Amino acid sequence: MDSESGPQSALPLSAGAAARGAALPRRERTRLATTDEIKAAAHDLLAPSPDGGDLSLRAVARQVGMTPSAIYRYFESREDLLEALARDAFDSVSATLAAAVEADTSAGSVDRAVAVAHAYRRWCLEHPADFGLIFRTDRPDTRASEAWRAHLLEFYRVPFEVLLRDMAAGEVAITPGAATPAVRADVLEAARLVAQDAEVMPEMVSLLVSLWASVHGFVCLELFGHVGLLMEDADAAFDQHVRAALVAVRRTG
Amino acid sequence: MDSESGPQSALPLSAGAAARGAALPRRERTRLATTDEIKAAAHDLLAPSPDGGDLSLRAVARQVGMTPSAIYRYFESREDLLEALARDAFDSVSATLAAAVEADTSAGSVDRAVAVAHAYRRWCLEHPADFGLIFRTDRPDTRASEAWRAHLLEFYRVPFEVLLRDMAAGEVAITPGAATPAVRADVLEAARLVAQDAEVMPEMVSLLVSLWASVHGFVCLELFGHVGLLMEDADAAFDQHVRAALVAVRRTG
DNA sequence: AGACCAGCGAGAACACTGTTCACAAATATG
DNA sequence: CATATTTGTGAACAGTGTTCTCGCTGGTCT
Numbered sequence: 001m002d003s004e005s006g007p008q009s010a011l012p013l014s015a016g017a018a019a020r021g022a023a024l025p026r027r028e029r030t031r032l033a034t035t036d037e038i039k040a041a042a043h044d045l046l047a048p049s050p051d052g053g054d055l056s057l058r059a060v061a062r063q064v065g066m067t068p069s070a071i072y073r074y075f076e077s078r079e080d081l082l083e084a085l086a087r088d089a090f091d092s093v094s095a096t097l098a099a100a101v102e103a104d105t106s107a108g109s110v111d112r113a114v115a116v117a118h119a120y121r122r123w124c125l126e127h128p129a130d131f132g133l134i135f136r137t138d139r140p141d142t143r144a145s146e147a148w149r150a151h152l153l154e155f156y157r158v159p160f161e162v163l164l165r166d167m168a169a170g171e172v173a174i175t176p177g178a179a180t181p182a183v184r185a186d187v188l189e190a191a192r193l194v195a196q197d198a199e200v201m202p203e204m205v206s207l208l209v210s211l212w213a214s215v216h217g218f219v220c221l222e223l224f225g226h227v228g229l230l231m232e233d234a235d236a237a238f239d240q241h242v243r244a245a246l247v248a249v250r251r252t253g
Numbered sequence: 254m255d256s257e258s259g260p261q262s263a264l265p266l267s268a269g270a271a272a273r274g275a276a277l278p279r280r281e282r283t284r285l286a287t288t289d290e291i292k293a294a295a296h297d298l299l300a301p302s303p304d305g306g307d308l309s310l311r312a313v314a315r316q317v318g319m320t321p322s323a324i325y326r327y328f329e330s331r332e333d334l335l336e337a338l339a340r341d342a343f344d345s346v347s348a349t350l351a352a353a354v355e356a357d358t359s360a361g362s363v364d365r366a367v368a369v370a371h372a373y374r375r376w377c378l379e380h381p382a383d384f385g386l387i388f389r390t391d392r393p394d395t396r397a398s399e400a401w402r403a404h405l406l407e408f409y410r411v412p413f414e415v416l417l418r419d420m421a422a423g424e425v426a427i428t429p430g431a432a433t434p435a436v437r438a439d440v441l442e443a444a445r446l447v448a449q450d451a452e453v454m455p456e457m458v459s460l461l462v463s464l465w466a467s468v469h470g471f472v473c474l475e476l477f478g479h480v481g482l483l484m485e486d487a488d489a490a491f492d493q494h495v496r497a498a499l500v501a502v503r504r505t506g
Numbered sequence: 507a508g509a510c511c512a513g514c515g516a517g518a519a520c521a522c523t524g525t526t527c528a529c530a531a532a533t534a535t536g
Numbered sequence: 537c538a539t540a541t542t543t544g545t546g547a548a549c550a551g552t553g554t555t556c557t558c559g560c561t562g563g564t565c566t
Binding site for chain 1: 381384393436437458459483498
Binding site: 323 | 516
């Protein structure tokens with residue numbers, strides 16, 4: 001709609017250089033500004049075809065009024081730019097989830113968890129390009145970087161905190177089954193850091209992964225047309241899906 | 254390993270022109286042969302970087318010893334070739350699932366369903382490039398084609414049949430809840446065609462979508478490193494995940 | 507048999523692409 | 537002021553998808 005208007009912040013969260021670089025020397029301030037301008041332009045051009053499969057570096061250079069080679073002063077390569085966009089997208093969805101649990105007014109724990117799930121689904125449906133950046137099927141090695149790891153852990157913090165609250169309220173009970181999949185030690189450590197004084201059991205992480213897999217899986221199927229092909233009302237189907245997944249781990253009806 | 258050896262069938266299922274065109278006129282036979290040769294070459298070149306993001310049409314032309322322009326006698330465009338590969342990949346995973354339920358010797362319904370889920374996960378982990386072709390995040394409009402729809406329905410036939418058998422054995426019970434998400438009429442019709450004389454309730458399709466979303470969701474998270482980052486033993490985690498999802502819909506322990 | 511023609515492949519060309527390099531303008535620092 | 541350092545330019549290179557026109561060749565028809 002406003003693709004002609006000047007560049008604006010690509011994503012809600014990456015409000016960007018303006019805020020970050022308030023007290024920075026002028027040199028770095030302008031650098032961050034144009035960096036964000038490039039990212040914003042790229043993000044705009046990405047909308048029609050997600051994944052960045054055919055995002056042209058020259059096109060974004062044209063959009064920001066620069067020479068293609070000038071972009072390389074800010075990003076090492078086209079792939080580097082795409083990764084930056086992916087990180088911003090990840091931050092965006094993390095913030096959206098955090099905002100959802102913040103704005104939640106429902107009493108029950110199930111409703112709160114359902115609200116988070118709905119927020120995730122809504123974000124994915126409304127930002128298919130960003131979703132595509134996060135879940136690009138090509139270049140899977142990129143996802144192994146240390147930076148990405150940090151974004152991942154930050155992302156899972158929100159649903160983990162929701163789970164923590166529910167357990168504290170006694171609304172979700174862990175049945176300490178014998179065959180609990182092992183959880184990585186560093187993750188447990190990080191989780192205990194988040195949980196402050198509350199107890200953190202490995203079963204919680206395992207449960208979180210299971211629940212999130214169910215939520216994310218439905219969203220995936222929907223984004224690829226599976227749900228639309230089979231079901232009439234995807235909204236209702238999703239709601240029922242996540243409620244069923246949650247009921248399976250609750251003890252109070 | 255054998256990227257230098259001559260072109261061979263890209264996927265187990267698309268055994269290809271040799272079988273299909275046994276009784277065809279020579280003209281069409283050779284055409285199908287080179288078509289498969291092109292697809293095989295493209296599939297080989299795809300392995301290192303999935304999704305086909307940087308699959309070069311000229312590279313596959315080089316591999317098969319043709320001029321780039323000659324490829325256009327067999328595929329309208331690079332995208333057309335990728336779609337053909339995606340369809341073959343979808344057929345491959347469908348056949349793998351069918352083979353899994355065929356070879357299944359377990360007695361209980363849960364074990365049979367778990368076997369199908371494991372077969373799906375194994376296929377996805379072993380064929381990341383094909384997975385990437387099926388679940389490419391770019392060009393989402395492609396997935397709306399009629400051809401793709403047919404492949405989709407064929408794919409879901411296998412898990413649906415497993416569900417049918419389990420219900421016939423009385424091992425899975427549908428609780429006819431009041432708020433059942435609506436299922437598309439044509440899908441119900443197709444399902445009844447598959448079910449022959451057995452009764453088909455919309456809840457079954459809804460349940461199938463839910464279960465499959467859980468299975469696929471875990472595989473997705475794993476392929477993108479989420480599971481590996483959080484859990485120690487992904488195999489055990491997956492097994493527990495799908496068993497939990499199945500237990501939630503069973504009545505007999 | 508010879509004429510015919512659809513289909514196949516080659517090769518050149520066009521408009522792109524990502525990336526690199528040497529050089530000029532602008533900016534900060536001594 | 538002089539001097540580095542950063543930022544941007546413009547040309548260039550290799551490679552891409554795609555579209556032409558052109559020959560050739562194998563199968564079909566009379």
